[in-house]
Amino acid sequence: MKIIDVHIHFTDHEGFRETARKAGHENSAEHLRREFERLGIVMAVAMGAGRGGDVDGLSVPRAVDLGGPFDPVRYGQPEFIAFCCGVESRTLTPENARRSAALFEPMLQMKQCVGIKLYPGYNRCYLADPIHHPFYELAEKYDVPVVIHTGDTASSNGILKYAHPLTVDEVAVEFPRVRFVMAHYGNPWIVDATEVAAKNPNVFIDLSGLAVGKFEPREFFDHYRGYLEHIRTWIAYLSDYGKLMYGSDWPLVNLENYIEVVKSLIPADHHDEVFYQNALRVFSKLVPLLPR
Ligand SMILES: [Zn+2]
Numbered sequence: 001m002k003i004i005d006v007h008i009h010f011t012d013h014e015g016f017r018e019t020a021r022k023a024g025h026e027n028s029a030e031h032l033r034r035e036f037e038r039l040g041i042v043m044a045v046a047m048g049a050g051r052g053g054d055v056d057g058l059s060v061p062r063a064v065d066l067g068g069p070f071d072p073v074r075y076g077q078p079e080f081i082a083f084c085c086g087v088e089s090r091t092l093t094p095e096n097a098r099r100s101a102a103l104f105e106p107m108l109q110m111k112q113c114v115g116i117k118l119y120p121g122y123n124r125c126y127l128a129d130p131i132h133h134p135f136y137e138l139a140e141k142y143d144v145p146v147v148i149h150t151g152d153t154a155s156s157n158g159i160l161k162y163a164h165p166l167t168v169d170e171v172a173v174e175f176p177r178v179r180f181v182m183a184h185y186g187n188p189w190i191v192d193a194t195e196v197a198a199k200n201p202n203v204f205i206d207l208s209g210l211a212v213g214k215f216e217p218r219e220f221f222d223h224y225r226g227y228l229e230h231i232r233t234w235i236a237y238l239s240d241y242g243k244l245m246y247g248s249d250w251p252l253v254n255l256e257n258y259i260e261v262v263k264s265l266i267p268a269d270h271h272d273e274v275f276y277q278n279a280l281r282v283f284s285k286l287v288p289l290l291p292r
Contacts, residue, residue, distance in 0.1 A: 001040055001271060001272070001275060001276075002040055002042055002272075002275070002276050003039065003040050003041045003042065003246060003259070003275045003276060004041070004042060004043045004044070004045075004245075004246070004275070004276050004279040004280070004286065005041050005043075005044040005045070005246060005247055005248050005250065005255075006044075006045045006181075006206050006208070006245045006246065006247040006279050006282075006283065007045065007047060007147075007183055007206050007208035007209070007247025007248065007249055008044045008045065008046050008047070008081075008247070008248060008249065008250040008251075009046060009047055009249070009250065009251065009252075010029075010032075010044075010046035010077070010081055010083070011046075012027075016251050019251050019252055020250075020251035022213055022214065023212070023213055023214050023250075023251055023252060023253050023254045024214035024254045025250070025251050025254065025255070027251050029077075029078045029081075032044075032078070032081075032250075033078060033080070035255055036080060039255055039256060039259060041080075041255070042080065042290060042291055043080055043081075043082065043279075043286055043289060043290060043291075044080060044081050044082070044250075045081075045082050045083060045084060045114060045115065045247075045279075045283060045286070046077075046081050046082070046083040046084070047083070047084055047086060047117045047147065047183075048061065048062040048083055048084050048085045048086030048117050054088065054091035057096060058091075058096050058099055058100045058103060059087065059088045059089070059091040059092045059096065059097075059100040059103075060088075060100070060103050061085040061086065061087070061103060061104050061107045062085065062086030062087075062088060062117075077112070079289075079291075080291070081112075082112045082113070082114045082283070082285070082286060082289055083112060083113060083114070084113070084114065084115035084116055084117040084144075084147050085104055085107045085108065085113055085115075085116055085117065086116075086117040086118075086119065087104075087116060087117065087118050087119070087132075087135055088119075088123065089118065089119065089120065089123035089124075089125040089129075089131065089132065090123040090124060090125065092125075092131040092132075093131065094130065094131060097130075097131040097132075097133070097134050098134045100134075101134035101135055101137075101138055104116070104135070104138055105138065108138060108142040108144065109142075111285065111288065111289065112289065113144070113285075114144055114283045114285040114286055114289075115139075115144045115145045115146065115147050115181070115283055115285075116135055116138065116139050116144060116145075116146045116147070117146075117147045117148075117149075118132065118135070118146060118147070118148050118149070119149045120148065120149070120162040120163055120167065121149055121150075121153040121158040121159060121160060121162045121163025122149070122153060122155070122157070122158050122163075123162075124159050124162055125162060126162055126167060127148065127162075127167045127168060127170070127171045128167065128170045128171055128174070132171070136171065136174075136175045136178050139175075139178045139179075140175065140177050140178050143284060143285075144283070144284075144285060145178070145179040145180065145181050145204070145282050145283060146171075146178055146179070146180050146181070147180075147181040147183055147206070148168060148180060148181065148182060148183060149163060149183050149184065150163055150164070150165045150167075150168065150182040150183055150184055150185075150186040150187075150189075150193060151163060151164075151165065151183075151184045151185070151186045151187040151188065151189060151193075151209075152184070152187060152188065164186070164189060164192065165182050165186030165189050165192045165193035165196050166189075166192050166196060168180055168182055168196050168200075168203060169196045169199065169200065172196070172200040172202055172203045173200065175202075176201075176202055177202070178202060179202050179203075179204060179282055180200075180202060180203045180204070181203075181204045181205070181206055181245070181282060182196065182197065182203065182204070182205050182206070183206045183208060183209070183247070184206065184208055184209035184210070184249070185205050185206070185207055185210065185231070186205075187209060187210055190230060190231055190234050191234060193205060194234040194235075194237060194238050197238060197240075197243050198237075198238050198240070203243075204243050204244070204245060204278070204282050205243055205244050205245070206245050206246075206247040207244060207245065207246055207247055207262050207265070207274070208247030208248055208249040209247075209249040209252070209253075210231065210261065210262075211224075211253055211257070211258060211261050212249070212252045212253050213252075213253060213254065214253075214254035214257060215254070215257055217257060217260055220257070220261070221264070228261075228264065228265065231265055232265055235265060235266070241266070241267075241270035241273050241274055241278075242273060242278055242281075243278075244266070244273075244274045244278065245274060245278045245279050245282060246259075246262050246274055246275045246276075246279075262274070262275070
């Protein structure tokens, strides 16, 4: 089975070395290349979480980062990794939002930049806040999706109300020509995320982050039986497999384990859509990047 992983983290962030080790991995491009080959993963989308943030009073794009400063001219990242440029919303103001968005244009013109990532729960800012409007306009102009971290935040400093999947509804309605991706299925607000995706034709779900670490599958499936059944119930309620995409959140989870988890959630005759085809429709810039 060919797989596209629409949600990984590819950075030299200090903590990720230990995180990767706990998941039975190593936080390096070479290790990732070997694992991807072994598991049939042909392409991945990394969430922009590298250096960026607040420079000269503007919010500059956060790109992928594994060793050395990001260089948009000489991309220098493995050919099997595309990325979403990350927006640091906490440094955006009504005054600088438009000028900040302009800094994202050269990045969006790169062939490897396939989307825009927002972190409202960490940045304490609603998606519908007008400071984000210039970024939705850019997403429409460059025909890339806006990926939103929805659901639980990895750190207790996050504020959940900003990361709730219901917040995606309003921007989906106001920007009907932009594709929005709810990362992590809004977990644990699976019911709410299902409704937002069911109601809005332009909203999609990435299935990353529903489990972490490395685990013994039988124990995992036993312990989380009710949780997994709940997710299956709402996936069946949605009954639209064109809305769902495989993502792992590597290096937070063991890739082989996670493929098994997602396989168990999706009926076998929809695996090709969820693990591969849907990613190419939602992240349309991935198509020319695929290996021949
Ligand atoms: Zn993530």
